[in-house]
Amino acid sequence: MLSFLLRRMAAVLPVLLVVSLVVFLILRLAPGDPAAAIAGNNATNEDIAKIRTQLGLDSSIPVQYGIWMGRVLQGDLGYSFYLSKPVTELIAQRIEPTLALALGTVVLAVLVAVPLGTLAAWRLGGWLDRLLSGFSVAGFSIPVFVIGYLLIYLFAIRLEWLPVQGYKSLMGPTGAGLWEWMRQLILPWMTLAIVYVALIARVTRASVSEALTEDYIRTARAKGLTETAVLLRHALANAAVPIVTVIGIGVALLIGGVVVTETVYAIPGLGSLTVDAVLNRDFPVIQGLVLLFSVSYVMVNLMVDLSYLFLDPRIRY
Numbered sequence: 001m002l003s004f005l006l007r008r009m010a011a012v013l014p015v016l017l018v019v020s021l022v023v024f025l026i027l028r029l030a031p032g033d034p035a036a037a038i039a040g041n042n043a044t045n046e047d048i049a050k051i052r053t054q055l056g057l058d059s060s061i062p063v064q065y066g067i068w069m070g071r072v073l074q075g076d077l078g079y080s081f082y083l084s085k086p087v088t089e090l091i092a093q094r095i096e097p098t099l100a101l102a103l104g105t106v107v108l109a110v111l112v113a114v115p116l117g118t119l120a121a122w123r124l125g126g127w128l129d130r131l132l133s134g135f136s137v138a139g140f141s142i143p144v145f146v147i148g149y150l151l152i153y154l155f156a157i158r159l160e161w162l163p164v165q166g167y168k169s170l171m172g173p174t175g176a177g178l179w180e181w182m183r184q185l186i187l188p189w190m191t192l193a194i195v196y197v198a199l200i201a202r203v204t205r206a207s208v209s210e211a212l213t214e215d216y217i218r219t220a221r222a223k224g225l226t227e228t229a230v231l232l233r234h235a236l237a238n239a240a241v242p243i244v245t246v247i248g249i250g251v252a253l254l255i256g257g258v259v260v261t262e263t264v265y266a267i268p269g270l271g272s273l274t275v276d277a278v279l280n281r282d283f284p285v286i287q288g289l290v291l292l293f294s295v296s297y298v299m300v301n302l303m304v305d306l307s308y309l310f311l312d313p314r315i316r317y
Contacts, residue, residue: 008305012298019294020069020287027283028061034081034281055081068287077291078284080277087288090273097167097269100181101261102254104189109196110247116197117204117243118236122227124209132201139198144257148191148264155187162187165266188265192257196250203246207239214238240311248304255293 035051036043052058056067071078077087120129156164163184170181211217212235220230262271270289277285 008302012302015298016291016294020072020291021065023287023290024065024068025061027286028064032281033057034283037281038081068284072291077288080285081282082280083282083285087284090285091270091288091292094268094270094273096169097267098258098262098271100170100185101188101192101267101269102258104185105192105196105254105257106247108189109193109200109250112193113197113200114204114236114243117201118208118231120201120205121208121212121235122231129205132205136198136202139194142194144191144195144260145264147194148187148261151187151190152264167265167267167269188261188267191261191264192254195253195257199250199253200243200246204239204243207242208235211235211239241308244304244307244311248301251297251300255297 033048033052035048035055035057039047039051049058056064059067068078075088077091079086080090083090116128116132120126120132123129152164155162167184168181170178208231212231216238217230217234220234221227225233258269259271259274261267262269263275266272270292273285274289276282277289
């Protein structure tokens with residue numbers, strides 16, 4: 001078990017290093033000059049050169065990367081080119097809405113998808129199984145922003161049940177109450193959860209249906225166990241590894257969906273900060289956000305790998 005844990009943890013740092021290098025190079029080699037954008041249309045070449053020097057963009061790419069990585073190792077992600085604020089401060093100001101959106105989506109998706117996929121596998125070929133197949137195709141085919149606008153039109157504009165856009169913090173003296181806070185996140189949660197449910201439910205259905213054909217299921221039924229016990233304690237428990245795996249893999253979809261969803265619902269989170277940084281070619285902010293998203297994704301997958309130790313005892317040895 002210890003060797004498994006050490007191998008997984010040792011693989012994290014090289015992945016993050018490669019991600020940081022690739023992102024840094026893509027930004028530096030992409031067309032466009034942040035200094036020219038900051039200087040404006042009427043700026044002279046001397047003005048642009050001065051701004052490039054102030055931003056440290058006149059050094060070679062290896063030197064720029066070395067300086068940036070040295071600061072990152074000290075917990076300093078640099079300063080925004082446009083807002084003149086530390087990137088860590090900008091992230092801290094925007095992280096609450098994104099965490100609320102992402103965590104709420106995961107909880108909602110898992111609570112809906114796992115039971116749905118399990119029941120579909122239990123009645124393989126039935127109406128629920130066919131309904132799930134159609135829902136999975138639709139969930140993967142329709143873009144997130146289209147789902148968002150459809151939900152806004154139905155629940156916010158036509159029925160007027162939920163707010164259209166915006167976000168109020170749950171914390172602080174001016175924070176919204178619990179219900180008001182949840183009410184403004186229901187539509188964003190539903191928008192993201194539809195894609196996530198389609199993914200998890202489909203894998204759950206396939207894994208549980210395969211487990212139900214195993215010999216130990218027939219043995220459990222022969223021992224007189226109820227169908228519920230067979231389904232939950234034996235079939236679902238033994239199908240947990242691929243289900244947990246796809247939950248971790250789905251975090252990549254979730255990160256991309258957060259960017260789009262926050263834009264659709266005007267939520268001031270990390271997704272909207274990413275869009276603004278890309279439009280303004282704000283290198284430090286983009287690099288800091290991509291690094292944060294990469295660390296989050298790697299850590300989630302590390303936790304998924306560690307969960308295998310408890311879900312499948314054979315991995316411990």
